[in-house]
Amino acid sequence: MxxxxxxxxxxxxxxxxxxxxxxxxxxxxxxxxxxxxxxxxxxxxxxxxxxxxxxxxxxxxxxxxxxxxxxxxxxxxxxxxxxxxxxxxxxxxxxxxxxxxxxxxxxxxxxxxxxxxxxxxxxxxxxxxxxxxxxxxxxxxxxxxxxxxxxxxxxxxxxxxxxxxxxxxxxxxxxxxxxxxxxxxxxxxxxxxxxxxxxxxxxxxxxxxxxxxxxDTKDDQNVLLFHFIDYFYINNELVLFEKNLNQLALFFEGKKSYDYLTRCYKKLAKYYYNTRKYKRSSYFYNKTLELLERSF
Missing domain, CATH: 1.25.40.10 (Tetratricopeptide repeat domain)
Structure with a gap:
């Protein structure tokens, strides 16, 4: 019992x-x-x-x-x-x-x-x-x-x-x-x-x-990957950086992990701005602001 x-x-x-x-x-x-x-x-x-x-x-x-x-x-x-x-x-x-x-x-x-x-x-x-x-x-x-x-x-x-x-x-x-x-x-x-x-x-x-x-869990694996993600950027592996970061954003969105989701959006917005993809950058800056204005 x-x-x-x-x-x-x-x-x-x-x-x-x-x-x-x-x-x-x-x-x-x-x-x-x-x-x-x-x-x-x-x-x-x-x-x-x-x-x-x-x-x-x-x-x-x-x-x-x-x-x-x-x-x-x-x-x-x-x-x-x-x-x-x-x-x-x-x-x-x-x-x-x-x-x-x-x-x-x-x-x-x-x-x-x-x-x-x-x-x-x-x-x-x-x-x-x-x-x-x-x-x-x-x-x-x-x-x-x-x-x-x-x-x-x-x-x-x-x-x-x-x-x-x-x-x-x-x-x-x-x-x-x-x-x-x-x-x-x-x-x-x-x-x-x-x-x-x-x-x-x-x-x-x-x-x-x-x-x-x-x-041991998918959550731990993805949180760890987020902390490692800049490795790809510094190592000039930009395709992997972009791909993994977008996948992480989708994962954290599904888990409603808003802190990590906000951080993903910020990184994506900055990345697209630096690569002169201004429309995509604007999209993720807006997504970041939407999250910051929400009360969880």
Whole structure:
């Protein structure tokens, strides 16, 4: 029997008519915590937050409170509520410092750095990430270092410092592959971007070949190809560049992947303009504007 059946046939009937607020704090905490994760799993984030905030309001155990506040910050981030996410992450950090939970503190500082980066506050982001890096190295929290180096690479990349960005991404890959091997494709894609910006096409091709062997789905294959697409342009393989880019646009249109679709349209518009196919260029510039004006 899966958890949905347990939820529907046992837990809900058991709690029916029960005044949860009258229960002891340990049981209330367990119930609200469970419902928080239940709604998170269903991507019903408003209900998730409602239950996690209830836990936060009455729980006295600092370890649990810090963990709940950290989870609240992650949910706010998922919802795009970056300011709320920053505030709750800072709150979690203060509790984590009191209980000396260095692992979760490392994760929280990394998350704070990433949130600052999203808000284009790169100075604040770097401070938070360097703090996370220092604690992770001091206490041998190896796995979080992969994410920390990845985020430091993103900041360098946004500054167009592709050499430093590549260095961080290589470090992130080394750690991710040695430990969990999770999210490696994201780092490979950005590293390929950097190498193409540096016009190191041999290294970009090498990385693309390695990353291709790690893709399990058509989505992963096409997203990876998008990040590699400029290889054909730089290598003057314009027929392949145009053909693949048009195919990618059709794929992302079908998947309603509007971020990548917009980026495809921009590349096609620029390509056709540079090759003096102004009618086609105008068509894709208009398509780009249509997407940018839509609310998804």
């Amino acid at each position: 899966d958890y949905e059946q347990n939820h529907d046939h046992y837990l809900i009937p058991y709690l029916e008519g029960e005044n949860i607020e009258s229960l002891n704090s340990e049981l209330r905490c367990a119930i609200y915590y469970y419902f928080g994760y239940y709604y998170y799993d269903k991507s019903q984030f408003d209900q998730c937050l409602e239950h996690f905030y209830k836990v936060k309001s009455f729980v006295n155990n600092l370890e649990i409170k810090a963990s709940v506040i950290y989870n609240i910050s992650i949910i706010h981030k998922r919802m795009g509520h970056y300011q709320d996410a920053i505030l709750t992450t800072k709150e979690a950090i203060e509790y984590l410092k009191k209980i000396d939970n260095t692992y979760l503190l490392t994760l929280s500082l990394n998350s704070l750095g990433d949130l600052y980066r999203e808000k284009k506050l790169n100075k604040e982001a770097t401070v938070a990430l360097e703090s996370a890096k220092q604690i992770a190295e001091q206490y041998s929290h190896v796995a979080p270092l992969g994410y920390i180096f990845h985020n430091l690479g993103l900041i360098s990349m946004e500054k167009s410092n592709f050499e430093d960005a590549s260095s961080y991404f290589y470090k992130a890959l080394h750690i991710k592959q040695k430990n969990t091997n999770s999210d490696v494709l994201i780092t490979y894609r950005l590293l390929i971007d950097c190498k193409l910006k540096e016009e190191d096409i041999e290294e970009a091709a090498k990385l693309y070949k390695i990353a291709s062997e790690l893709t």
